[in-house]
Amino acid sequence: MLTSMTGFSRVSVDKDWGTLTVEFSSVNSRYLEVFVKSGRELASEDPLIQGAVKKRLNRGKVQVRVELSWASECRMGRINPDVLSSYLSQVKDVVLSMGDGSDELPLNGILGLPGVLDLPSASSSSMKDEISSVLADLTDRGLDELVSMREIEGEKLLDDISGCLEDYQAIVSKIGSLWRGCADNAFESLRERVQAVADRFEISMDEGRLAQEMTVIADKWDISEELSRTDSHIGQFKKLLDERGPRGRKLDFLLQEMNREINTMGSKVADAEVRWLVVDGKSLLERIREQVQNVE
Known part of the structure:
Protein backbone atom coordinates (compact mmCIF):
# COMPACT_ATOMS: atom_id res chain seq x y z
CA MET A 1 0.00 0.00 0.00
CA LEU A 2 1.25 3.46 -0.91
CA THR A 3 0.51 6.63 1.02
CA SER A 4 0.17 9.94 -0.77
CA MET A 5 1.53 13.17 0.67
CA THR A 6 -1.58 15.03 -0.51
CA GLY A 7 -4.53 15.29 1.85
CA PHE A 8 -7.00 17.55 3.65
CA SER A 9 -9.17 17.38 6.75
CA ARG A 10 -11.25 19.77 8.83
CA VAL A 11 -12.75 18.99 12.22
CA SER A 12 -14.57 21.21 14.71
CA VAL A 13 -16.50 21.04 17.98
CA ASP A 14 -19.06 23.34 19.59
CA LYS A 15 -18.84 24.13 23.29
CA ASP A 16 -20.48 26.61 25.64
CA TRP A 17 -17.52 28.93 25.27
CA GLY A 18 -17.50 28.78 21.45
CA THR A 19 -16.38 26.76 18.41
CA LEU A 20 -12.91 25.30 17.97
CA THR A 21 -11.84 24.24 14.46
CA VAL A 22 -8.66 22.51 13.29
CA GLU A 23 -7.81 22.26 9.58
CA PHE A 24 -5.03 20.15 8.06
CA SER A 25 -3.71 20.35 4.50
CA SER A 26 -0.65 18.57 3.13
CA VAL A 27 1.21 18.52 -0.18
CA ASN A 28 4.35 16.81 -1.42
CA SER A 29 7.73 17.81 -0.05
CA ARG A 30 11.17 16.24 0.15
CA TYR A 31 11.04 16.26 3.96
CA LEU A 32 8.42 16.66 6.67
CA GLU A 33 7.61 20.34 7.17
CA VAL A 34 4.96 21.37 9.70
CA PHE A 35 3.54 24.90 9.91
CA VAL A 36 0.97 25.75 12.60
CA LYS A 37 -1.14 28.91 12.59
CA SER A 38 -3.21 29.11 15.77
CA GLY A 39 -3.32 32.79 16.65
CA ARG A 40 -2.14 34.61 19.74
CA GLU A 41 -4.57 32.97 22.19
CA LEU A 42 -3.52 29.40 21.40
CA ALA A 43 0.11 29.96 20.38
CA SER A 44 1.31 27.98 23.40
CA GLU A 45 -0.30 24.85 21.91
CA ASP A 46 1.73 24.99 18.67
CA PRO A 47 4.57 22.70 19.85
CA LEU A 48 2.08 20.04 20.97
CA ILE A 49 0.34 20.11 17.57
CA GLN A 50 3.66 19.89 15.73
CA GLY A 51 4.69 16.94 17.88
CA ALA A 52 1.43 15.11 17.14
CA VAL A 53 1.89 15.61 13.39
CA LYS A 54 5.49 14.36 13.45
CA LYS A 55 4.42 11.17 15.22
CA ARG A 56 1.91 10.32 12.50
CA LEU A 57 3.52 11.53 9.27
CA ASN A 58 6.92 11.02 7.65
CA ARG A 59 7.00 13.34 4.65
CA GLY A 60 5.07 16.25 3.23
CA LYS A 61 4.47 19.94 3.76
CA VAL A 62 1.70 20.12 6.37
CA GLN A 63 -0.16 23.29 7.26
CA VAL A 64 -2.37 23.38 10.36
CA ARG A 65 -4.88 26.16 11.00
CA VAL A 66 -6.57 26.47 14.40
CA GLU A 67 -9.54 28.81 14.78
CA LEU A 68 -11.26 29.68 18.07
CA SER A 69 -14.57 31.49 17.71
CA TRP A 70 -15.92 32.63 21.06
CA ALA A 71 -19.62 32.35 21.91
CA SER A 72 -21.45 35.68 21.99
CA GLU A 73 -21.61 35.81 25.80
CA CYS A 74 -17.87 35.14 26.00
CA ARG A 75 -17.02 37.51 23.20
CA MET A 76 -18.34 40.49 25.15
CA GLY A 77 -15.62 42.22 27.09
CA ARG A 78 -15.86 43.12 30.79
CA ILE A 79 -15.07 46.57 32.11
CA ASN A 80 -12.49 46.81 34.86
CA PRO A 81 -14.07 49.45 37.15
CA ASP A 82 -10.89 50.28 39.06
CA VAL A 83 -8.90 50.98 35.91
CA LEU A 84 -11.81 52.91 34.35
CA SER A 85 -12.22 55.05 37.49
CA SER A 86 -8.52 55.88 37.49
CA TYR A 87 -8.62 56.92 33.83
CA LEU A 88 -11.76 59.04 34.36
CA SER A 89 -10.20 60.83 37.29
CA GLN A 90 -7.08 61.67 35.31
CA VAL A 91 -9.05 62.80 32.26
CA LYS A 92 -11.34 64.98 34.41
CA ASP A 93 -8.35 66.69 35.95
CA VAL A 94 -6.94 67.42 32.50
CA VAL A 95 -10.28 68.78 31.23
CA LEU A 96 -10.66 71.05 34.25
CA SER A 97 -7.11 72.31 33.90
CA MET A 98 -7.83 73.32 30.32
CA GLY A 99 -10.61 75.58 31.61
CA ASP A 100 -12.86 75.18 28.56
CA GLY A 101 -15.95 74.70 30.77
CA SER A 102 -16.77 71.33 29.26
CA ASP A 103 -17.97 68.59 31.61
CA GLU A 104 -18.23 65.92 28.91
CA LEU A 105 -15.65 63.14 29.12
CA PRO A 106 -14.55 61.16 26.01
CA LEU A 107 -15.91 57.83 27.30
CA ASN A 108 -15.57 55.98 23.98
CA GLY A 109 -11.90 56.75 23.81
CA ILE A 110 -11.37 55.81 27.44
CA LEU A 111 -12.89 52.35 26.91
CA GLY A 112 -10.21 51.68 24.32
CA LEU A 113 -7.35 52.40 26.72
CA PRO A 114 -5.22 49.46 27.92
CA GLY A 115 -6.71 47.53 30.84
CA VAL A 116 -10.17 49.14 30.80
CA LEU A 117 -11.89 46.41 28.81
CA ASP A 118 -10.92 42.79 29.53
CA LEU A 119 -11.40 40.76 26.35
CA PRO A 120 -11.86 36.96 26.47
CA SER A 121 -8.57 35.11 26.39
CA ALA A 122 -7.84 31.39 26.54
CA SER A 123 -4.55 32.05 28.28
CA SER A 124 -6.16 33.91 31.17
CA SER A 125 -9.55 32.23 31.55
CA SER A 126 -10.48 29.25 33.65
CA MET A 127 -11.36 27.45 30.43
CA LYS A 128 -7.72 27.08 29.36
CA ASP A 129 -7.39 23.44 30.45
CA GLU A 130 -10.65 22.45 28.78
CA ILE A 131 -9.74 24.20 25.53
CA SER A 132 -6.32 22.54 25.55
CA SER A 133 -7.89 19.10 26.05
CA VAL A 134 -10.45 19.68 23.30
CA LEU A 135 -7.73 20.89 20.94
CA ALA A 136 -5.68 17.73 21.58
CA ASP A 137 -8.71 15.55 20.76
CA LEU A 138 -9.46 17.55 17.62
CA THR A 139 -5.83 17.26 16.51
CA ASP A 140 -5.98 13.46 16.79
CA ARG A 141 -9.29 13.32 14.90
CA GLY A 142 -8.02 15.63 12.20
CA LEU A 143 -4.87 13.57 11.76
CA ASP A 144 -6.93 10.38 11.52
CA GLU A 145 -8.96 11.87 8.68
CA LEU A 146 -5.87 13.30 7.01
CA VAL A 147 -4.05 9.95 7.11
CA SER A 148 -7.16 8.20 5.80
CA MET A 149 -7.39 10.57 2.84
CA ARG A 150 -3.68 10.19 2.12
CA GLU A 151 -4.10 6.41 2.08
CA ILE A 152 -7.04 6.63 -0.32
CA GLU A 153 -5.00 8.87 -2.61
CA GLY A 154 -2.13 6.40 -2.26
CA GLU A 155 -4.31 3.55 -3.57
CA LYS A 156 -5.07 5.57 -6.68
CA LEU A 157 -1.36 6.29 -7.15
CA LEU A 158 -0.58 2.59 -6.77
CA ASP A 159 -3.07 1.61 -9.47
CA ASP A 160 -1.69 4.13 -11.93
CA ILE A 161 1.96 3.39 -11.16
CA SER A 162 1.45 -0.38 -11.38
CA GLY A 163 -0.29 -0.06 -14.75
CA CYS A 164 2.47 2.13 -16.17
CA LEU A 165 5.14 -0.20 -14.80
CA GLU A 166 3.56 -3.22 -16.52
CA ASP A 167 3.48 -1.29 -19.81
CA TYR A 168 7.11 -0.30 -19.34
CA GLN A 169 8.15 -3.87 -18.64
CA ALA A 170 6.41 -4.97 -21.86
CA ILE A 171 8.30 -2.30 -23.82
CA VAL A 172 11.65 -3.39 -22.37
CA SER A 173 10.85 -7.00 -23.23
CA LYS A 174 10.04 -6.00 -26.80
CA ILE A 175 13.26 -4.00 -27.05
CA GLY A 176 15.18 -7.08 -25.93
CA SER A 177 13.51 -9.26 -28.56
CA LEU A 178 14.08 -6.75 -31.37
CA TRP A 179 17.66 -6.08 -30.33
CA ARG A 180 18.71 -9.69 -30.67
CA GLY A 181 17.49 -9.77 -34.26
CA CYS A 182 18.88 -6.31 -35.00
CA ALA A 183 22.28 -7.24 -33.58
CA ASP A 184 22.54 -10.36 -35.73
CA ASN A 185 21.48 -8.47 -38.86
CA ALA A 186 23.82 -5.54 -38.16
CA PHE A 187 26.71 -7.88 -37.45
CA GLU A 188 26.17 -9.81 -40.69
CA SER A 189 25.74 -6.62 -42.68
CA LEU A 190 29.00 -5.20 -41.32
CA ARG A 191 30.87 -8.42 -42.12
CA GLU A 192 29.56 -8.34 -45.69
CA ARG A 193 30.62 -4.69 -46.15
CA VAL A 194 34.09 -5.41 -44.86
CA GLN A 195 34.34 -8.42 -47.19
CA ALA A 196 33.16 -6.31 -50.14
CA VAL A 197 35.82 -3.67 -49.48
CA ALA A 198 38.51 -6.34 -49.21
CA ASP A 199 37.43 -7.94 -52.49
CA ARG A 200 37.33 -4.60 -54.30
CA PHE A 201 40.86 -3.69 -53.35
CA GLU A 202 42.04 -7.29 -53.50
CA ILE A 203 43.08 -7.28 -49.85
CA SER A 204 43.67 -10.52 -48.06
CA MET A 205 41.82 -10.48 -44.75
CA ASP A 206 43.10 -12.03 -41.58
CA GLU A 207 40.05 -13.94 -40.37
CA GLY A 208 41.30 -13.94 -36.78
CA ARG A 209 41.85 -10.18 -36.76
CA LEU A 210 38.48 -9.63 -38.43
CA ALA A 211 36.75 -11.75 -35.80
CA GLN A 212 38.49 -9.79 -33.04
CA GLU A 213 37.44 -6.41 -34.45
CA MET A 214 33.89 -7.61 -35.04
CA THR A 215 33.71 -8.78 -31.45
CA VAL A 216 34.75 -5.34 -30.20
CA ILE A 217 32.10 -3.72 -32.38
CA ALA A 218 29.49 -6.22 -31.27
CA ASP A 219 30.22 -5.37 -27.63
CA LYS A 220 29.38 -1.74 -28.34
CA TRP A 221 25.97 -2.84 -29.61
CA ASP A 222 25.34 -5.20 -26.72
CA ILE A 223 22.55 -4.09 -24.34
CA SER A 224 22.19 -7.38 -22.49
CA GLU A 225 23.60 -5.82 -19.30
CA GLU A 226 21.20 -2.89 -19.54
CA LEU A 227 18.28 -5.29 -20.03
CA SER A 228 19.38 -7.39 -17.07
CA ARG A 229 19.77 -4.40 -14.76
CA THR A 230 16.42 -3.04 -15.88
CA LYS A 250 13.73 4.79 -2.86
CA LEU A 251 11.23 4.60 -5.71
CA ASP A 252 12.52 7.87 -7.12
CA PHE A 253 16.10 6.57 -7.02
CA LEU A 254 15.14 3.38 -8.88
CA LEU A 255 13.39 5.45 -11.54
CA GLN A 256 16.59 7.43 -12.11
CA GLU A 257 18.50 4.18 -12.61
CA MET A 258 15.85 2.80 -14.98
CA ASN A 259 15.92 5.99 -17.00
CA ARG A 260 19.73 5.78 -17.26
CA GLU A 261 19.53 2.19 -18.57
CA ILE A 262 16.95 2.90 -21.25
CA ASN A 263 18.91 5.96 -22.41
CA THR A 264 21.93 3.71 -22.89
CA MET A 265 19.84 1.23 -24.88
CA GLY A 266 18.71 3.99 -27.19
CA SER A 267 22.28 5.18 -27.76
CA LYS A 268 23.59 1.69 -28.54
CA VAL A 269 20.87 0.38 -30.85
CA ALA A 270 20.38 2.23 -34.14
CA ASP A 271 17.20 0.43 -35.19
CA ALA A 272 14.32 2.88 -35.76
CA GLU A 273 11.68 0.70 -34.12
CA VAL A 274 13.82 0.26 -31.03
CA ARG A 275 14.40 4.02 -30.87
CA TRP A 276 10.65 4.67 -30.87
CA LEU A 277 10.16 2.07 -28.15
CA VAL A 278 12.81 3.86 -26.11
CA VAL A 279 10.87 7.13 -26.49
CA ASP A 280 7.65 5.41 -25.35
CA GLY A 281 9.49 3.84 -22.42
CA LYS A 282 10.92 7.17 -21.28
CA SER A 283 7.44 8.73 -21.46
CA LEU A 284 6.11 6.01 -19.16
CA LEU A 285 8.98 6.50 -16.72
CA GLU A 286 8.27 10.23 -16.63
CA ARG A 287 4.61 9.56 -15.86
CA ILE A 288 5.60 7.18 -13.07
CA ARG A 289 8.07 9.73 -11.73
CA GLU A 290 5.37 12.40 -11.55
CA GLN A 291 3.20 10.07 -9.49
CA VAL A 292 6.07 8.96 -7.26
CA GLN A 293 6.72 12.62 -6.35
CA ASN A 294 3.50 12.42 -4.34
CA VAL A 295 4.37 9.18 -2.53
CA GLU A 296 5.34 9.47 1.12
Whole structure:
Protein backbone atom coordinates (compact mmCIF):
# COMPACT_ATOMS: atom_id res chain seq x y z
CA MET A 1 0.00 0.00 0.00
CA LEU A 2 1.25 3.46 -0.91
CA THR A 3 0.51 6.63 1.02
CA SER A 4 0.17 9.94 -0.77
CA MET A 5 1.53 13.17 0.67
CA THR A 6 -1.58 15.03 -0.51
CA GLY A 7 -4.53 15.29 1.85
CA PHE A 8 -7.00 17.55 3.65
CA SER A 9 -9.17 17.38 6.75
CA ARG A 10 -11.25 19.77 8.83
CA VAL A 11 -12.75 18.99 12.22
CA SER A 12 -14.57 21.21 14.71
CA VAL A 13 -16.50 21.04 17.98
CA ASP A 14 -19.06 23.34 19.59
CA LYS A 15 -18.84 24.13 23.29
CA ASP A 16 -20.48 26.61 25.64
CA TRP A 17 -17.52 28.93 25.27
CA GLY A 18 -17.50 28.78 21.45
CA THR A 19 -16.38 26.76 18.41
CA LEU A 20 -12.91 25.30 17.97
CA THR A 21 -11.84 24.24 14.46
CA VAL A 22 -8.66 22.51 13.29
CA GLU A 23 -7.81 22.26 9.58
CA PHE A 24 -5.03 20.15 8.06
CA SER A 25 -3.71 20.35 4.50
CA SER A 26 -0.65 18.57 3.13
CA VAL A 27 1.21 18.52 -0.18
CA ASN A 28 4.35 16.81 -1.42
CA SER A 29 7.73 17.81 -0.05
CA ARG A 30 11.17 16.24 0.15
CA TYR A 31 11.04 16.26 3.96
CA LEU A 32 8.42 16.66 6.67
CA GLU A 33 7.61 20.34 7.17
CA VAL A 34 4.96 21.37 9.70
CA PHE A 35 3.54 24.90 9.91
CA VAL A 36 0.97 25.75 12.60
CA LYS A 37 -1.14 28.91 12.59
CA SER A 38 -3.21 29.11 15.77
CA GLY A 39 -3.32 32.79 16.65
CA ARG A 40 -2.14 34.61 19.74
CA GLU A 41 -4.57 32.97 22.19
CA LEU A 42 -3.52 29.40 21.40
CA ALA A 43 0.11 29.96 20.38
CA SER A 44 1.31 27.98 23.40
CA GLU A 45 -0.30 24.85 21.91
CA ASP A 46 1.73 24.99 18.67
CA PRO A 47 4.57 22.70 19.85
CA LEU A 48 2.08 20.04 20.97
CA ILE A 49 0.34 20.11 17.57
CA GLN A 50 3.66 19.89 15.73
CA GLY A 51 4.69 16.94 17.88
CA ALA A 52 1.43 15.11 17.14
CA VAL A 53 1.89 15.61 13.39
CA LYS A 54 5.49 14.36 13.45
CA LYS A 55 4.42 11.17 15.22
CA ARG A 56 1.91 10.32 12.50
CA LEU A 57 3.52 11.53 9.27
CA ASN A 58 6.92 11.02 7.65
CA ARG A 59 7.00 13.34 4.65
CA GLY A 60 5.07 16.25 3.23
CA LYS A 61 4.47 19.94 3.76
CA VAL A 62 1.70 20.12 6.37
CA GLN A 63 -0.16 23.29 7.26
CA VAL A 64 -2.37 23.38 10.36
CA ARG A 65 -4.88 26.16 11.00
CA VAL A 66 -6.57 26.47 14.40
CA GLU A 67 -9.54 28.81 14.78
CA LEU A 68 -11.26 29.68 18.07
CA SER A 69 -14.57 31.49 17.71
CA TRP A 70 -15.92 32.63 21.06
CA ALA A 71 -19.62 32.35 21.91
CA SER A 72 -21.45 35.68 21.99
CA GLU A 73 -21.61 35.81 25.80
CA CYS A 74 -17.87 35.14 26.00
CA ARG A 75 -17.02 37.51 23.20
CA MET A 76 -18.34 40.49 25.15
CA GLY A 77 -15.62 42.22 27.09
CA ARG A 78 -15.86 43.12 30.79
CA ILE A 79 -15.07 46.57 32.11
CA ASN A 80 -12.49 46.81 34.86
CA PRO A 81 -14.07 49.45 37.15
CA ASP A 82 -10.89 50.28 39.06
CA VAL A 83 -8.90 50.98 35.91
CA LEU A 84 -11.81 52.91 34.35
CA SER A 85 -12.22 55.05 37.49
CA SER A 86 -8.52 55.88 37.49
CA TYR A 87 -8.62 56.92 33.83
CA LEU A 88 -11.76 59.04 34.36
CA SER A 89 -10.20 60.83 37.29
CA GLN A 90 -7.08 61.67 35.31
CA VAL A 91 -9.05 62.80 32.26
CA LYS A 92 -11.34 64.98 34.41
CA ASP A 93 -8.35 66.69 35.95
CA VAL A 94 -6.94 67.42 32.50
CA VAL A 95 -10.28 68.78 31.23
CA LEU A 96 -10.66 71.05 34.25
CA SER A 97 -7.11 72.31 33.90
CA MET A 98 -7.83 73.32 30.32
CA GLY A 99 -10.61 75.58 31.61
CA ASP A 100 -12.86 75.18 28.56
CA GLY A 101 -15.95 74.70 30.77
CA SER A 102 -16.77 71.33 29.26
CA ASP A 103 -17.97 68.59 31.61
CA GLU A 104 -18.23 65.92 28.91
CA LEU A 105 -15.65 63.14 29.12
CA PRO A 106 -14.55 61.16 26.01
CA LEU A 107 -15.91 57.83 27.30
CA ASN A 108 -15.57 55.98 23.98
CA GLY A 109 -11.90 56.75 23.81
CA ILE A 110 -11.37 55.81 27.44
CA LEU A 111 -12.89 52.35 26.91
CA GLY A 112 -10.21 51.68 24.32
CA LEU A 113 -7.35 52.40 26.72
CA PRO A 114 -5.22 49.46 27.92
CA GLY A 115 -6.71 47.53 30.84
CA VAL A 116 -10.17 49.14 30.80
CA LEU A 117 -11.89 46.41 28.81
CA ASP A 118 -10.92 42.79 29.53
CA LEU A 119 -11.40 40.76 26.35
CA PRO A 120 -11.86 36.96 26.47
CA SER A 121 -8.57 35.11 26.39
CA ALA A 122 -7.84 31.39 26.54
CA SER A 123 -4.55 32.05 28.28
CA SER A 124 -6.16 33.91 31.17
CA SER A 125 -9.55 32.23 31.55
CA SER A 126 -10.48 29.25 33.65
CA MET A 127 -11.36 27.45 30.43
CA LYS A 128 -7.72 27.08 29.36
CA ASP A 129 -7.39 23.44 30.45
CA GLU A 130 -10.65 22.45 28.78
CA ILE A 131 -9.74 24.20 25.53
CA SER A 132 -6.32 22.54 25.55
CA SER A 133 -7.89 19.10 26.05
CA VAL A 134 -10.45 19.68 23.30
CA LEU A 135 -7.73 20.89 20.94
CA ALA A 136 -5.68 17.73 21.58
CA ASP A 137 -8.71 15.55 20.76
CA LEU A 138 -9.46 17.55 17.62
CA THR A 139 -5.83 17.26 16.51
CA ASP A 140 -5.98 13.46 16.79
CA ARG A 141 -9.29 13.32 14.90
CA GLY A 142 -8.02 15.63 12.20
CA LEU A 143 -4.87 13.57 11.76
CA ASP A 144 -6.93 10.38 11.52
CA GLU A 145 -8.96 11.87 8.68
CA LEU A 146 -5.87 13.30 7.01
CA VAL A 147 -4.05 9.95 7.11
CA SER A 148 -7.16 8.20 5.80
CA MET A 149 -7.39 10.57 2.84
CA ARG A 150 -3.68 10.19 2.12
CA GLU A 151 -4.10 6.41 2.08
CA ILE A 152 -7.04 6.63 -0.32
CA GLU A 153 -5.00 8.87 -2.61
CA GLY A 154 -2.13 6.40 -2.26
CA GLU A 155 -4.31 3.55 -3.57
CA LYS A 156 -5.07 5.57 -6.68
CA LEU A 157 -1.36 6.29 -7.15
CA LEU A 158 -0.58 2.59 -6.77
CA ASP A 159 -3.07 1.61 -9.47
CA ASP A 160 -1.69 4.13 -11.93
CA ILE A 161 1.96 3.39 -11.16
CA SER A 162 1.45 -0.38 -11.38
CA GLY A 163 -0.29 -0.06 -14.75
CA CYS A 164 2.47 2.13 -16.17
CA LEU A 165 5.14 -0.20 -14.80
CA GLU A 166 3.56 -3.22 -16.52
CA ASP A 167 3.48 -1.29 -19.81
CA TYR A 168 7.11 -0.30 -19.34
CA GLN A 169 8.15 -3.87 -18.64
CA ALA A 170 6.41 -4.97 -21.86
CA ILE A 171 8.30 -2.30 -23.82
CA VAL A 172 11.65 -3.39 -22.37
CA SER A 173 10.85 -7.00 -23.23
CA LYS A 174 10.04 -6.00 -26.80
CA ILE A 175 13.26 -4.00 -27.05
CA GLY A 176 15.18 -7.08 -25.93
CA SER A 177 13.51 -9.26 -28.56
CA LEU A 178 14.08 -6.75 -31.37
CA TRP A 179 17.66 -6.08 -30.33
CA ARG A 180 18.71 -9.69 -30.67
CA GLY A 181 17.49 -9.77 -34.26
CA CYS A 182 18.88 -6.31 -35.00
CA ALA A 183 22.28 -7.24 -33.58
CA ASP A 184 22.54 -10.36 -35.73
CA ASN A 185 21.48 -8.47 -38.86
CA ALA A 186 23.82 -5.54 -38.16
CA PHE A 187 26.71 -7.88 -37.45
CA GLU A 188 26.17 -9.81 -40.69
CA SER A 189 25.74 -6.62 -42.68
CA LEU A 190 29.00 -5.20 -41.32
CA ARG A 191 30.87 -8.42 -42.12
CA GLU A 192 29.56 -8.34 -45.69
CA ARG A 193 30.62 -4.69 -46.15
CA VAL A 194 34.09 -5.41 -44.86
CA GLN A 195 34.34 -8.42 -47.19
CA ALA A 196 33.16 -6.31 -50.14
CA VAL A 197 35.82 -3.67 -49.48
CA ALA A 198 38.51 -6.34 -49.21
CA ASP A 199 37.43 -7.94 -52.49
CA ARG A 200 37.33 -4.60 -54.30
CA PHE A 201 40.86 -3.69 -53.35
CA GLU A 202 42.04 -7.29 -53.50
CA ILE A 203 43.08 -7.28 -49.85
CA SER A 204 43.67 -10.52 -48.06
CA MET A 205 41.82 -10.48 -44.75
CA ASP A 206 43.10 -12.03 -41.58
CA GLU A 207 40.05 -13.94 -40.37
CA GLY A 208 41.30 -13.94 -36.78
CA ARG A 209 41.85 -10.18 -36.76
CA LEU A 210 38.48 -9.63 -38.43
CA ALA A 211 36.75 -11.75 -35.80
CA GLN A 212 38.49 -9.79 -33.04
CA GLU A 213 37.44 -6.41 -34.45
CA MET A 214 33.89 -7.61 -35.04
CA THR A 215 33.71 -8.78 -31.45
CA VAL A 216 34.75 -5.34 -30.20
CA ILE A 217 32.10 -3.72 -32.38
CA ALA A 218 29.49 -6.22 -31.27
CA ASP A 219 30.22 -5.37 -27.63
CA LYS A 220 29.38 -1.74 -28.34
CA TRP A 221 25.97 -2.84 -29.61
CA ASP A 222 25.34 -5.20 -26.72
CA ILE A 223 22.55 -4.09 -24.34
CA SER A 224 22.19 -7.38 -22.49
CA GLU A 225 23.60 -5.82 -19.30
CA GLU A 226 21.20 -2.89 -19.54
CA LEU A 227 18.28 -5.29 -20.03
CA SER A 228 19.38 -7.39 -17.07
CA ARG A 229 19.77 -4.40 -14.76
CA THR A 230 16.42 -3.04 -15.88
CA ASP A 231 14.71 -6.33 -15.02
CA SER A 232 16.36 -6.17 -11.59
CA HIS A 233 15.23 -2.57 -11.05
CA ILE A 234 11.67 -3.41 -12.04
CA GLY A 235 11.66 -6.33 -9.62
CA GLN A 236 12.91 -4.12 -6.78
CA PHE A 237 10.37 -1.45 -7.71
CA LYS A 238 7.50 -3.94 -7.47
CA LYS A 239 8.80 -5.22 -4.15
CA LEU A 240 8.86 -1.70 -2.74
CA LEU A 241 5.29 -1.11 -3.89
CA ASP A 242 4.18 -4.06 -1.73
CA GLU A 243 6.02 -2.87 1.39
CA ARG A 244 4.74 -0.50 4.07
CA GLY A 245 6.19 2.74 5.35
CA PRO A 246 7.80 5.68 3.51
CA ARG A 247 9.22 4.58 0.14
CA GLY A 248 9.02 7.64 -2.09
CA ARG A 249 12.75 8.40 -2.11
CA LYS A 250 13.73 4.79 -2.86
CA LEU A 251 11.23 4.60 -5.71
CA ASP A 252 12.52 7.87 -7.12
CA PHE A 253 16.10 6.57 -7.02
CA LEU A 254 15.14 3.38 -8.88
CA LEU A 255 13.39 5.45 -11.54
CA GLN A 256 16.59 7.43 -12.11
CA GLU A 257 18.50 4.18 -12.61
CA MET A 258 15.85 2.80 -14.98
CA ASN A 259 15.92 5.99 -17.00
CA ARG A 260 19.73 5.78 -17.26
CA GLU A 261 19.53 2.19 -18.57
CA ILE A 262 16.95 2.90 -21.25
CA ASN A 263 18.91 5.96 -22.41
CA THR A 264 21.93 3.71 -22.89
CA MET A 265 19.84 1.23 -24.88
CA GLY A 266 18.71 3.99 -27.19
CA SER A 267 22.28 5.18 -27.76
CA LYS A 268 23.59 1.69 -28.54
CA VAL A 269 20.87 0.38 -30.85
CA ALA A 270 20.38 2.23 -34.14
CA ASP A 271 17.20 0.43 -35.19
CA ALA A 272 14.32 2.88 -35.76
CA GLU A 273 11.68 0.70 -34.12
CA VAL A 274 13.82 0.26 -31.03
CA ARG A 275 14.40 4.02 -30.87
CA TRP A 276 10.65 4.67 -30.87
CA LEU A 277 10.16 2.07 -28.15
CA VAL A 278 12.81 3.86 -26.11
CA VAL A 279 10.87 7.13 -26.49
CA ASP A 280 7.65 5.41 -25.35
CA GLY A 281 9.49 3.84 -22.42
CA LYS A 282 10.92 7.17 -21.28
CA SER A 283 7.44 8.73 -21.46
CA LEU A 284 6.11 6.01 -19.16
CA LEU A 285 8.98 6.50 -16.72
CA GLU A 286 8.27 10.23 -16.63
CA ARG A 287 4.61 9.56 -15.86
CA ILE A 288 5.60 7.18 -13.07
CA ARG A 289 8.07 9.73 -11.73
CA GLU A 290 5.37 12.40 -11.55
CA GLN A 291 3.20 10.07 -9.49
CA VAL A 292 6.07 8.96 -7.26
CA GLN A 293 6.72 12.62 -6.35
CA ASN A 294 3.50 12.42 -4.34
CA VAL A 295 4.37 9.18 -2.53
CA GLU A 296 5.34 9.47 1.12
